[in-house]
Amino acid sequence: MRAANSIQRTYSETTIACQEGYLKYIEAIEVTSELAITNGGDRSAEQRFYELYYGEMNLIELRQKTKSYIEDGGGLTTSRIESAMVAFKNALTAIKSGEDSIPPTISLQQLAQKIKTECDVFLKQGD
Numbered sequence: 001m002r003a004a005n006s007i008q009r010t011y012s013e014t015t016i017a018c019q020e021g022y023l024k025y026i027e028a029i030e031v032t033s034e035l036a037i038t039n040g041g042d043r044s045a046e047q048r049f050y051e052l053y054y055g056e057m058n059l060i061e062l063r064q065k066t067k068s069y070i071e072d073g074g075g076l077t078t079s080r081i082e083s084a085m086v087a088f089k090n091a092l093t094a095i096k097s098g099e100d101s102i103p104p105t106i107s108l109q110q111l112a113q114k115i116k117t118e119c120d121v122f123l124k125q126g127d
Contacts, residue, residue, distance in 0.1 A: 024056045025119040032088055032115050036108035040095045053089055061085070081122060084114040 031052065034045040061082035088111040095108070 022123065024052065024060055025123060028052050028057055028085070029112075029116045029119055032112040035092060036112040039108060040092050046092070049092070053085055057081070057085060080118045081115070084111065084118045087111050088115060
């Protein structure tokens, strides 16, 4: 009976963790989309982006790297979600500082779409 309770508790905790991870993907997509629409002008979205960037999404990106390592049997790889988030942050920083360091062909909208695409791909893999 104890083993069954332990398994059920572990299953429930895992289910909750997956649901919370899914919500963070959705939130990252929403926040970057909002920043793209306003060209970085939404302060609350910008604050939440950095909270996700340095917090919850960092943990999810580590999970993506670990999953790739376990499945491929190779070394740790770069998380595609992480790469997309870093590119978005760099572009946002350039816009905020008035730099012209991002190529004119790359917009926040394109970078936000890349985050959405990479999150969608990872979620479809069954996380």
